[in-house]
Amino acid sequence: MYRERASQVEGVVVWTRTAPEHDDGPVYPVLPDGCMDLLWIGGRLSVAGPDTHAFTPDLSDGGPVADAMGVRFAPGIAPALLGVPAHELRDRRVDLTDLWPGPEGRDTAERVATAADPAAALESAALRRMALAGPPDPLLRAVVGGLDAGRTVASVAETVGLGTRRLHRRSLDAFGYGPKTLARVLRLQRALALVRASVPFAETAVLAGCADQAHLARETRDLTGLTLGAYAALANSETPQPSGSSTTA
Template sequence: MTARAVHVRSGQGAGGSWELAYASPHPRLRPGVISYRGIRLAMDRPRRRLETPIGASTLLLGFEGPVRISRAGQATDTLVSVYCGPTTTPAVGEHGGRVSGVEVLLTPWAAFTLFGTPQHELVNRTVDPDTLPHALGSPLGELSAALAALPGWAERFELLDDVFSQWWKAGTPGSERVARAWSVLVRTGGAIPVPRLAEEVGWSVRQLENRFREQIGLGPKAAARVLRLQRARRLLARGQTAAETAALCGFYDQAHLSGEFKAMTGCTPKEFSQARQAPGPVSPAADRLSGEATSLVLPARPADWSGPDAHFSKTRRAG
């Protein structure tokens, strides 16, 4: 078995107990498979979070407890395991207090290879992973059950390495130029102009747009928006002012930053920063990307978790 560093954080108190385990995928899977995170929550009440768009696809292989996901203008999904491709809109995720599983972050082009599904079909959607085809054919529910049966996080992450390696070898080959273009976008925080990006990989803008639609889901301009806002959230969380952040991230001005921020998170930069700093219920930090500001804890519903959904516009603010 390959030696790996697994970092575990846990806690227990009046509100219940929690455990988070973090590890990097095997080097042969990187940079396509970004990270593994094990989750075990046994809380005394429901938990709700607002999740903002990030430059990654998310696969949650659940062991216990469903997660309910709401996105403006869409039907609510209640699933134990979840796949979410690239998004440009926020979502609210909630659960009854007990949930466990492994969350895998993938670059969108790696998700295309593993699942073989044109990524534009999955943009701004949440789906049951069992509905996604993959090269070896068995339902992902079987993988979730196999992971749950193992004694610890290290063994679970080792199994994921083995399974993803098999899928990768048998999967749909992606374009090296798409992967390179995505890497450039990430490295520049979405600041590179699309024509220059196309020139960088030797394609026309139309070719780049078509390949991004297939293997990333978002077009290069939309992908750049997400990555630019992701960098802005990171800078704001580190104490940069909105004016400084707008200039550093390539927004026209502070108003442009605020408009983009609200469109993709549901709140202004000031509201987001204040909500991140506001005291809330005792629970572990659950940002999907290490060192990134990707989520907000939302107030618990006054009604039981099984009750009807409130409209997204009523829940998008926290604090």
């Protein structure tokens, strides 16, 4: 069962997923959403970087499916508190101690492991780092807002006072990829939300900002590996999962 709640800080969500006692069902992919997650799964504290394609957990060892929990950061928030550019974590899952090799990483993992409420401990660790990093850059928020509204990269660059090349460099550090890719991912998420709400595909394409249904179908296939029909069937059978949640349905 999947649950989430808003954190004390805007743009941060705390989520938990409890694995069924007997779970031999299919493994569902985690789809790109522009976010990054701090994860606690099976006794491992790790970071899920921004994805450019669907991520399917590797359960080939046949081990039991573990409960999972995490703190999900909206696009552009996590790199400052992690101390690493987002593009270095693109399409990767990395142990937190590899990013924080000193006492902080070990102490954080120990606090989460021994906490009565690991999700709350995970949130506290993230909020402490955010307090040190300072508030999120309002320029990055404006970039995400503009692209999520369907505006062009050139228009967003002009609004925030950056040339397109500078915007691209800033985007690599903040989001893990350039603004055009971020725009595609955000558009995909708008479309998938409409599909989950049972909006017809042709109408979904127009509302999400695609040229037509064929365009939406190509984008869905390219970014998720699923057809529109397959995603709709998945949405009807499984609660959508957060970025980086390596669990089965």
